[in-house]
Amino acid sequence: MRAQEITFLNLIQGEKQFQVPLYQRTYSWGRDQLLRLWEDVGELVDQHRAGEAVAPHFLGSVVLAPGQIQAGGVQKWLVVDGQQRLTTLMLAFTALRDQLKDSGDPRGAERVHRQILVNEYQDALDHYRLLPTQADRQAFTACVASAPQAGGGGNIGGAYRFFLGALAEGQEAAASKDWLEAVENVLKGLLSIVEITAEPGDNVYRIFESINNTGVGLSQSDLLRNYVFMLLPQRGERVYQELWLPMQQSLGPKNLELLVWLDLVVRGHNKTKQSEIYREQQKRLQPLAGDEKALQHEIAQLSERAQRFLRIVEPARERSAPLRAALERLATWGGQTHYPLALHLLDLVDAGSTSPEEAAEALQYVESYLARRLICQTPTAGINRIFMEAPKDLETDRPAAEAVRRFLSGKRRRWPSDEELRTAIRSKPFYWGGRPPQRSYILRRLEESYSPTEPVDFAKASLSVEHVLPQRPAQAWFDLLADEAEEGQSPQELHDLLVHTLGNLTLTGDNSKLSNHPFQRKQQILDSSALRMNLEIASSKRWGKAEIMARADRLWERAVELWPGPIGGFRPAGEELSSWTELRAALVAMPSGTWTAYGDVAELIGSHPVPVGAYLAANPTVIGAYRVLNSEGKISPSFRWADGSDRMPPQELLKSEGVRFDRYGRANRSQRLTAAELATLLGKDVAQQTSNDPLPDGENTEAAERFRSQLQEHWPEAVAGVTTTLDFWRRQGGYLTYGRHEETSCFPMLDAGTSHRTHLMWPLALYPVTGTAEVVFQYLKDRSPFDDTEQRRELLQRLNKIDGIDLPEAKLELRPSFPLLVFAEHSEAICEALDWFVHTAALDLARRA
Structure with a gap:
């Protein structure tokens, strides 16, 4: 070779x-x-x-x-x-x-x-x-x-x-x-x-x-260690025992590699990639070859920096209470974005150039920057680069906190203003922002802002995010919303714009009890909560748009106190709203053969269908603009291509991509992407209700009976077919688990793991009240062998051969559904598709064993 x-x-x-x-x-x-x-x-x-x-x-x-x-x-x-x-x-x-x-x-x-x-x-x-x-x-x-x-x-x-x-x-x-x-x-x-x-x-x-099938190769830090000690023939053994080995043992392999990269970044090598650590450190140390004393000094400096880095990843090591609290909050937030700036600040503290209190205030601005961007769902592209540039670009003639605030307030660094924060809290689907622990952290900090005399121990409390207005509301909720809906707006559309906003969310340990009960029942449960924010919600007489917006404004006032804004506090002239950036990203993310509605896009970006329509009408060259239709699935009369365009009419273009239209000009509903599906395609962590996902405790007799009785009540025609299919699944070696939500979902589970590792998968999620069966491609794409697109496509094609099932191929990353009524007449055909699923998983297991 x-x-x-x-x-x-x-x-x-x-x-x-x-x-x-x-x-x-x-x-x-x-x-x-x-x-x-x-x-x-x-x-x-x-x-x-x-x-x-x-x-x-x-x-x-x-x-x-x-x-x-x-x-x-x-x-x-x-x-x-x-x-x-x-x-x-x-x-x-x-x-x-x-x-x-x-x-x-x-x-x-x-x-x-x-x-x-x-x-x-x-x-x-x-x-x-x-x-x-x-x-x-x-x-x-x-x-x-x-x-x-x-x-x-x-x-x-x-x-x-x-x-x-x-x-x-x-x-x-x-x-x-x-x-x-x-x-x-x-x-x-x-x-x-x-x-x-x-x-x-x-x-x-x-x-x-x-x-x-090769073994694990040398890491970047391994290569650096070998290089350095090759240059230390006389002092090597002593330096290794006294400096390198203790550092290596205290950090562990991954953190040692991270430290060696951070060492370069805080020295000003802010464009160094983690894959290039060895080459850059070698280039930096090469001039010292032959000077063992100077090389020993370099390793001693790295060892000292290692102790500072440990205070970032393990804040309990920090002696200063204010600085320890600031580091703990960022550690709870998670991620490594803040590491370069935090390490630089600790360098300054240990050098006596700044005080621990000043560094703590600087880190409060870092927390504010991260929290405000998450709430406003500001695109994260470039954020790592911003924090890598900070150690080199901070002004040195100012106090550290002021320098950090001025740096993060800089042009194009997108630190949202107070007004942007208020708009986002009122309208953005907060429940789809960031990662679940970060969403919980925002709510936790807001709860702490009430300064309760007996604060909740969040480390021990098992709390989850609760939607006060439920995600799947009963009719009574829609009746309430109907009074507040705008002209031409349905209660469902108003619900979708409100349900995931911060004003409708809280923390609770009683998620399964609260479920989608009427507000009066939720009041009783929330009134016994130890959280002040829940007591405040329970004091309301009703829970609709007015109450959610009022609470959003109260939370905004607390957020502004918790997380100070940028210097100037306004958006620079000519800077585009992040909502339109997100809109364009969502339309680009849409696979060919799909469409969405103005209301879906509005729900995603925290806007309203009217301005979404106006923006697209004014910007017809936006990629995928023709894929946005009205709620009926029809082309909007106001949509026009740009002057001089030779593109075919929007409906014809959509047809050529595979979108089907009925004789009334309405696009096929199965090919519509909802706001949640658009968010998933954008890489957002669209949390499904925990209560709707499989429980780990196997078949639960009480839950199984709830599922059967709900199915009998709402879809009696499907009972026999569903039962036949689930019995077949058990005979194939699978088992059933159930959700803990009031609508007791059912999951046919399969453990295709080896003797050393569990490998759970499930092809379907059955909902006995709403009457749908979801095909969970979104989960399967992370589970072998269905992480292979072709295997998921085969499952889709086998199911689509069954009358009544119409799963778009464009949704191979999502959770498309079909009616439970299909089980009534075609349970045998569904069993055949599931038999193929089990057989395919078994072949994969045999290969991995």
């Missing part, structure tokens, strides 16, 4: 085709991997446009084996390893081509298409420079060929849509024609790949096995 470092452009140039063998898994990169790559690309683009000397970013290796050379000169290469990187870059170029075309640069679009994506003079499959495995082939070629189905469900379509959105937003933010050109140059020439080529006759599958 031979290896060479090469740019992506040089790798793919010529009449070549890269074929992914059938034994490899399908394309699997998700949003997190794509985001990391795009952040690296973004940094390179910024440096390139600034005229800086840019070192290529090492992307990894690609292992190739020579295939056939056909008449006509196309060289076939088997992609033994590295298909994820190759496919990702090809999809990035596909999106770049389409963005160039939409931006009025057809020549640039044609250049990318011919130079990167296709073999111009070849036909059929040979036309494509990359040929993924068969399961991904149709989705990939649809993107390259600009077919209407481009950007469908699954990981291939998701990656294409991710890059399409990232390029559109990046170009708008840059407001410059040369930005896309810089992206093209970076993707072609500044992403470095090691090309490893096998020789003819090598056993390709054995190479693949060898690469993918």
